[in-house]
Amino acid sequence: MEKFMDADKRxxxxxxxxxxxxxxxxxxxxxxxYCMPLALTHELIRQGKKNLMAFQQGGIEEIDQLLLSEVIxxxxxxxxxxxxxxxxxxxxxxxxxxxxxxxxxxxxxxLLSMMKAGAxxxxxxxxxxxxxxxxxxxxxxxxxxxxxxxxxxxFTGAEMLVVKGYNPDFALIxxxxxxxxxxxxxxxxxxxxxxxxxAAKKVILSCEEIVETGVIMSSPHLTxxxxxxxxxVVECPWGAHPSEVLGHYDYDFPFRALFVGSSANPDSARAWxxxxxxxxxxxxxxxxxxxxxxxxxxxxxxxxxxxxxxxxDYGSTFSLDWDEEGRSRTMGMTMAEFIAMLGExxxxxxxx
Amino acid sequence: MGTKYxxxxxxxxxxxxxxxxxxxxxxxQGIAMAAGVLARRTHAPNAVILTEAGLLGIDPFKVPLxxxxxxxxxxxxxxxxxxxIFTTVLNQGYVDATFLGVGQIDRYGxxxxxxxxxxxxxxxxxxxxxxxxxxxxYAGRAILTMSGGAFVEKLDYFTxxxxxxxxxxxxxxxxxxxSGPSVLITTRGVxxxxxxxxxxxxxxxxxxxxxxxxxxxxxxxxxxxxxxxTTPAPTGEELAILRSFAPDVVMGRKLQLEVVMKQVINLxxxxxx
Numbered sequence: 001m002e003k004f005m006d007a008d009k010r011x012x013x014x015x016x017x018x019x020x021x022x023x024x025x026x027x028x029x030x031x032x033x034y035c036m037p038l039a040l041t042h043e044l045i046r047q048g049k050k051n052l053m054a055f056q057q058g059g060i061e062e063i064d065q066l067l068l069s070e071v072i073x074x075x076x077x078x079x080x081x082x083x084x085x086x087x088x089x090x091x092x093x094x095x096x097x098x099x100x101x102x103x104x105x106x107x108x109x110x111l112l113s114m115m116k117a118g119a120x121x122x123x124x125x126x127x128x129x130x131x132x133x134x135x136x137x138x139x140x141x142x143x144x145x146x147x148x149x150x151x152x153x154x155f156t157g158a159e160m161l162v163v164k165g166y167n168p169d170f171a172l173i174x175x176x177x178x179x180x181x182x183x184x185x186x187x188x189x190x191x192x193x194x195x196x197x198x199a200a201k202k203v204i205l206s207c208e209e210i211v212e213t214g215v216i217m218s219s220p221h222l223t224x225x226x227x228x229x230x231x232x233v234v235e236c237p238w239g240a241h242p243s244e245v246l247g248h249y250d251y252d253f254p255f256r257a258l259f260v261g262s263s264a265n266p267d268s269a270r271a272w273x274x275x276x277x278x279x280x281x282x283x284x285x286x287x288x289x290x291x292x293x294x295x296x297x298x299x300x301x302x303x304x305x306x307x308x309x310x311x312x313d314y315g316s317t318f319s320l321d322w323d324e325e326g327r328s329r330t331m332g333m334t335m336a337e338f339i340a341m342l343g344e345x346x347x348x349x350x351x352x
Numbered sequence: 353m354g355t356k357y358x359x360x361x362x363x364x365x366x367x368x369x370x371x372x373x374x375x376x377x378x379x380x381q382g383i384a385m386a387a388g389v390l391a392r393r394t395h396a397p398n399a400v401i402l403t404e405a406g407l408l409g410i411d412p413f414k415v416p417l418x419x420x421x422x423x424x425x426x427x428x429x430x431x432x433x434x435x436x437i438f439t440t441v442l443n444q445g446y447v448d449a450t451f452l453g454v455g456q457i458d459r460y461g462x463x464x465x466x467x468x469x470x471x472x473x474x475x476x477x478x479x480x481x482x483x484x485x486x487x488x489x490y491a492g493r494a495i496l497t498m499s500g501g502a503f504v505e506k507l508d509y510f511t512x513x514x515x516x517x518x519x520x521x522x523x524x525x526x527x528x529x530x531s532g533p534s535v536l537i538t539t540r541g542v543x544x545x546x547x548x549x550x551x552x553x554x555x556x557x558x559x560x561x562x563x564x565x566x567x568x569x570x571x572x573x574x575x576x577x578x579x580x581x582t583t584p585a586p587t588g589e590e591l592a593i594l595r596s597f598a599p600d601v602v603m604g605r606k607l608q609l610e611v612v613m614k615q616v617i618n619l620x621x622x623x624x625x
Contacts, residue, residue, distance in 0.1 A: 034405070034420035057434070058482060060418065079482035081418075093477050105466060108404055108483040109438040116435055128443060130489035130527040135510040136481050139471065159526070189405040189420030190433040244422050251417065257616045294620065307426055 001167075001201060008180040009233045013043040013282060016204050016232035020170060021049055026074075028055040028115060029062065030173035030196035030203065030225070031240075034189045036062055037174035039239040039283040040206050045069040046277060055115070055168055057108050057192045060243065061259055064091035065277070067101060068269050074142055076104040078111045088264050104141035107131060110148070110163050112192050117165030119198035124149065129161040137161070171200035173225060174240045176247055177215070178207040182230025185222040187309070188246040197225040206234040208248050221312060236283050238299075241290075249302045255290075357586045359539050360604050361594055362558060363497050364390060365586035366537050367451060370495045374398045375448035376441070378487050381416050383497050384451035386598040389415070393593050402441065404483040406433040415598035438483070442490050445528065450491040452484055454498040454536065456507050459551050459572055460521075461496070461514025461533035463488070464507040471509050481511050488512040489527050493534040500605060503570045515550035522550070540566045542583055546575070556581045 011019075021027075021044065031037055041062045044052070053074035056063055060081045066072045068091045080092050095101040106114075110127045117125035131137055137148050151160050173193060175186040184205050186193055197203050203225055210233070216223060242252035242259075262272035280286040290299055321328050326335060333341065342348050357365075360383065367387035371377055373396040379388045380403070388401050389412060402408040405420035409429030416423040432440070441447060455478050456464035465484055469475040488494045489512070514533050515522045522532055532550070536543040542556035553575035554566055559582055567574055586594070594601070600608045 032405075032420070033418045058418075077480060079480045080477070082479055090477070093474075096474075096477060105480060107481045107485045108434055109486045112434050128438065128486050128490055130513060130525060131485040133510070133513055133516060133525050134481075134485050135466070135471070136485060138510075187431070188422075188425050189403075189407055190431060191405045191420055192434055194433055195435060246422060246425060250422055253417070253612075254616045254619045257613065258620065261613065261616075298619075304422075 003228045004182070004202065004231045005228065006181070009182050009227075009230060010180055010210065011232050011234065013039055013206065013234045013236065014047070016040070016234055017043040017047050017049070020202060020204055020231050021047075021052075022169070023050045024052070025169040026053040026055070026166075027170045027172060028168040028196045028200055029057075030171040030193050030200070032057040032191045032193075033060050034191065034243060035174050035176075035186065035240050035245050036060065036243040037172040037204075037206055037239065038062060038241065038243065039236045039286075040172045040174070040204060040234065041065065042277045042283075042286070044071050045273070053168075055111065055166070055196070057111055059092075061256060064263055065259075065273070067091045067095040068263065068266075068273060069277075070100060073101055074104075075101050076106060076111060076114075076143070078106045078108045091263050091269065094266075102142040104143045104147065105136050105139070106147075107136055110136075112195055113163045114147075114166045115168075115192070115199035116195040117163065118167040119195050120165070122165050124162040124164050126160050126162050129159065132161050166199060168200045169202070170231075171197045171203045172206075173197050173203055174206045174208075174236075174245070175224065176207065176245060177209050177211045178205055178230075178233055179211055179213040179216050179227070180233060181213070181227035182225070182233045183213070183216045183223050183227045184225040184230065185216065185219065186224040187222055190224070194224050197229065200229070202231040203229045204232045204234070205230050206236040206239045208237055208239065208245055210235045218314065219312065238287050239283055241287070246304065247306070248304055250304060252302055255294075355585070355588050355591060357591060358602055358604065359558075360499065360602050361586050361591060362583065363499060363537050363539070364594060364598075364601065365590045366542060366556075366583055367495055367497050367535075368394065368590075369584075370535055371396050371399055371449060371451075374400075376400045376402060376446050378402050378404065378437075378442070378447050378450040378483075378491060379419075380404075380452070380482070381418055383453055383499065383601055385412065386415055386594060386601045387451055387495070387497070389597055390590060390593055393597075394590065402437060402447070404434050404437050404487075406431060406437055408432065408437075408441065413597075415601050434483075438486055442486060445492075447487070447490070448492040449495055449534075450487040450493075451495050451497070452488060452512075454496050454501045455511075456502055456504050457496070457498065457536065458504055458507055458514070460516060460518045461494075461536070461545060461550070461552060462507060462510055462516065463496075463512040463514060464504075464509045466509040466511045469508055474508070484512045488514070488533070490531065492528075492531060494532065496533050496536040498536060498538045503572075505571050515545065518550040519548070538569075540569065544577075551575060553577055554580065556583045558583045559585055
């Protein structure tokens with residue numbers, strides 16, 4: 001796996017997608033339902049990426065938007081919201097019927113286990129075997145037999161169901177905060193984020209805010225994706241709208257309903273995509289358009305009230321081995337006595 | 353009493369009674385979450401609600417739009433991830449029950465939430481499996497509700513395992529002893545599963561529903577309990593909790609779509625000016 005070691009990976013969403021996404025790539029969403037990387041998703045659409053293969057646990061609107069824009073042609077998925085109910089023909093229904101996408105049906109647990117195996121560098125991982133009686137396992141989609149297999153537990157001989165590990169070409173993730181190098185911190189519903197991000201060969205990260213590395217170093221337990229996995233850092237306030245980001249904003253139900261309503265037929269769907277994805281040059285322009293259409297007050301109404309986590313105290317005595325008088329706490333010697341002792345014991349080498 | 357209630361209120365209140373205090377229950381959104389929260393606010397205050405989003409010990413203040421929304425994350429006790437929920441919590445046997453909504457169901461409680469019609473030439477792709485197959489497969493029991501779904505002789509797609517072909521088939525296939533659907537609550541009545549054959553039978557009729565109305569919906573020769581009970585109507589206390597916690601669940605999907613879309617259009621046109 002490539003290690004990304006630049007100290008400052010900040011760039012725009014446009015640069016990130018242009019530099020790191022190739023037509024035909026596979027990718028995984030490293031958020032599901034919550035804190036969705038929608039600014040990055042919209043950039044895939046804006047740049048007209050083609051023939052991508054997407055892994056997503058549960059789509060809420062991003063999968064439908066990618067399908068309407070014909071960005072993805074292969075989809076591995078466990079769940080896709082049908083906010084319009086069973087009577088509406090969804091974009092996924094239409095794309096499948098028109099043969100514009102092929103699908104692989106998974107369960108949440110087995111799809112994420114594919115990512116976890118890939119993230120761990122393992123060829124496969126056991127999953128709960130009871131589901132092998134279901135059509136999820138029995139019927140095959142475009143991955144064919146490169147998905148489930150049955151093996152025996154080498155210790156007990158019991159039958160086991162395993163899934164194949166995958167390492168998608170890239171992951172998209174949105175988080176609350178990151179430093180310039182890409183140490184990304186996420187909190188709230190963790191769902192699939194860790195394993196999806198770590199499975200990918202590289203991670204394109206957007207965040208609500210860039211913080212100093214000192215902030216990250218005081219709260220490393222919140223780092224969900226480490227800098228060496230991250231190839232691009234995009235600072236992008238409102239980057240998950242209309243989904244929610246704890247500490248920043250709530251989900252925007254009316255706006256989401258507007259998309260669901262528009263997506264019910266191809267013409268209104270195209271108009272929605274034009275207004276909210278193609279016309280705005282970037283997320284700032286999208287937010288400006290939102291404020292023009294619905295007023296800034298409408299947007300502000302979604303801003304989060306604080307509910308602070310008690311900070312973890314990483315304190316210790318922080319004492320050096322050498323005390324205030326220059327005497328070692330463990331040896332009881334001064335530095336001069338220490339060096340003399342090393343000499344007396346014959347531990348010092350004369351390299352001249 | 354004479355208090356009027358909606359069919360969703362009846363279903364939720366009846367489902368909530370299936371949960372016991374101090375149980376771990378895995379829940380999705382909608383009717384299922386409303387039932388879990390109602391149980392916690394009435395007879396099961398120490399029940400622990402978890403969702404596959406990696407949230408354990410949640411105390412939602414309104415009915416969540418989805419399993420990860422901020423309604424669930426204002427104070428919870430264990431933040432893990434989806435793999436943790438399915439392995440360290442579910443596979444270790446800590447999940448006593450799961451609530452689940454049903455699309456299609458057969459006589460042995462096997463379920464479809466994936467496709468209506470032949471999957472290769474379907475009419476509708478429903479939501480898909482999500483976490484249902486594992487939760488139904490491995491939770492101590494599954495409490496099922498069905499308000500828009502259907503009974504079928506044969507599922508269009510087999511998403512989640514009930515009792516397979518009945519009898520011991522489910523346990524022979526490796527699922528935990530004693531697990532499986534324990535009850536199905538529909539808009540007409542309450543169904544349970546025979547202890548030996550595992551075929552579902554009608555156990556309760558909702559107030560005012562004739563037996564014939566249930567038979568019309570079931571394509572096989574439905575078995576009926578010797579003593580058919582009447583589902584208890586929701587109490588005033590239950591209704592007050594539900595209407596405050598989950599007004600959109602209470603009104604049902606069809607009405608919800610109508611009312612919410614109207615409100616959305618109002619909001620959007622108002623604020624444009």
